Amino acid sequence: MYVTASSGAADLWDRVFGSQSDPDQWVVFATAAAALAVIVPHNIWRLSRNAITIAHEGGHGIVALLSGRRLDGIRLHSDTSGLTVSRGKPSGLGMILTAAAG
Template identity: 60%
Template sequence: MVSIEGMADFWERLFGAQPDPPPLLVVLTGLVALLVVVTRLPWRIARNAITIAHEGGHALVAVLTGRKLHGIRLHSDTSGLTLSAGRPTGPGMVLTLLAGYLAPPLVGLGGAWLLAGNRITLLLWIAVLLLLAMLVMIRNLYGALTLVIVGGAVLAVSWYASPQVQAAFAWTGVWFLLLGGVRPVVELQRLRARRGMPASDADQLAGITPLPAFFWVVLFGLVNLTVLVTGGLMLAGPLLAEAGLT
C-alpha cells in the first residue's frame, strides 16, 4: 500500500520544478536537434516523431470537432494516415486537415512553455500519456511498435535518468519538434512542384475551400516559423538571463 509520504514524494517529483539548465545545455541541445533536422539519415529516423505528432494532431482535432475517429496508421517510410468519418467539407474537416502540419511545432511550443518553468518530469509524463492515448487508436503493427518504443524510452528517461539527462533529453526533443516542423512543409512543396500530390493535406484543403493548395502550404510555413521563433525564445530563457537580456 502506498504511504501518504510516498504519494507526496511522487506528486512533488511530478509537478516540482527542476533547477535551471546550464546555458550551454540549451545551446548544445538546439544544435543537436538542428543537425538531426538538416542531415539525411538522422532525419529519416527521427522524422517518425514528427509523423506521430502530425497524425496525432489530425486525430485530436477530428475528435474535438465532432468527427468519428476510425484509426491511425504509421508507416515505415515515415508517412502516416488518420481516418475519420463526418462531413467531407465544412469547418470540422478544414481544421482536421490543418492540424497535421501545424501539430509538431505547436506540441513543441507547449513543451517549451513547460520547460520555461522547469517542469521537465511533468513534460515527459504528459508525453507518455499522449502516446498511450494515441496507441489505442493505432491500427497497424509498425505504428504500435513505434509508439511502444518511443513511449517506453520517454518513460524510462523520466523514471530512471538523472535530472541532467532528463533535461538534455527534454530540451533536445522540444527543439526537434520546433525545428522539425518546418522541414516537412518544405518537402511538401518540393514534391508538389515536381509531380503533384493530390492527396496531400494542402491539396485536400484546396479541394474543399476556394483557396489554392499553395496558399495552405505558405500558411503552414508561416505558422510553423512563428511558433519556432516563439518557442525558441522560451527555450533560450536561461541563455538570455545569463546575458542579462531578461
Template identity: 55%
Template sequence: MVEALLTERPAELAAAGAALVVVLWSLTWRLTRTVVTIAHEGGHAVVAVLVGRGLTGIRLHADTSGVTHSTGAGRGPGVVLMFLAGYVFPPLLGLGGAALVAAGHPDVLLWLGVALLVATLVSVRNLFGAFAVLVTGGVFGGVAWWAPAEWQAGFAAALCWFLLFGGLRAVRELARSRRRRRTRTSDADQLAAITGVPGGLWTGLFGVIGTAALVAAAWIVFV
C-alpha cells in the same frame, strides 16, 4: 548579438543547434522523422474529435508516412480544420513546449508528451505504428523519470526545436513532392478539393504558420 547569446543562453542555443543538425542531416532526419509524423497525425486526430467526427484509427508506416481515419461529413469547416491541423500541429506543439521550458517546467512538457502518446497509442491500428509510439513514449518517460533536471531541460528544449524545424522541413518536402507531381492526395490537395483554394496556397499557409511558430519560440527563449 551572437556573442551575447553564447554568453547568456549557451544551453538553449546548443539545444536549437543540435535539433537543426538532426533535421538537416538526411540520415538523422530519416531516423527521427516519425516523431514529426506522430505529431502530424495526432493533430488530425485531436481536431477530428474536437469537431465531432468519429476517430476510427491512426496508421504510421516505416517510410515515415501516416494516415488518420475518421467518419463524418466530407465537407464543412470541421473537415477543413482537421486537414489543416496536420502540418501545423508539430510546430505549434514546439511553440507551446518552448514556453513551458522557458518557464522552467520541462518535466511538465515531458509528462504531457507521454500522456498524449498514450492517447495516440489507443487509436493506432498497425504494428509499426504501435512500436513507434511506444518507443517515443518510452524515451520521454525515461528522461522524465530518471534524468537529472538539467538533462531534462536540455532534452525538452531540443525536442521543441526539433518539432519546430522538423515541421518546416516536412512542409518543404510536401511542396517539393507536389511540384514533382509525386502526390495528389496530400492534406493540401484534400483541402483544395474541399474548398476550391489551390493546394499551393494551403502549402504556403502551412509554411507561414510554421515560420511564425519558430519566430515566436525564438522570441520567448532568446529575447
C-alpha cells in the same frame, strides 16, 4: 475588476491572435541547434522522422475528435508517411480544421 463575457472573449482573441515580442536570441539558436541535432545525423534521423510523423498525424487526430468527428485510426507507413482516418461530414468546419491541423 469586473470581467464580462465580451471582455473575456476579446482578451482571449488578443492573446491568441495578437502580436508578441521576438524571442530571445539564445532561444532561436537553441531551437535551431536542437532541430539540426535531430535531423542531420542519419541514425538519429531514422528514428526522429517517425516521431515527427506521429506528432503530425496526432495533430490531425486530436482536432478531428475536438471538432466532433469520429477517429477511425492513424496509420504509419514504412516510408514514414502517415494517414489519419476520421468519419463525419465530408465538408464543413470540422473537415477543414482536421485537414489543416497536422
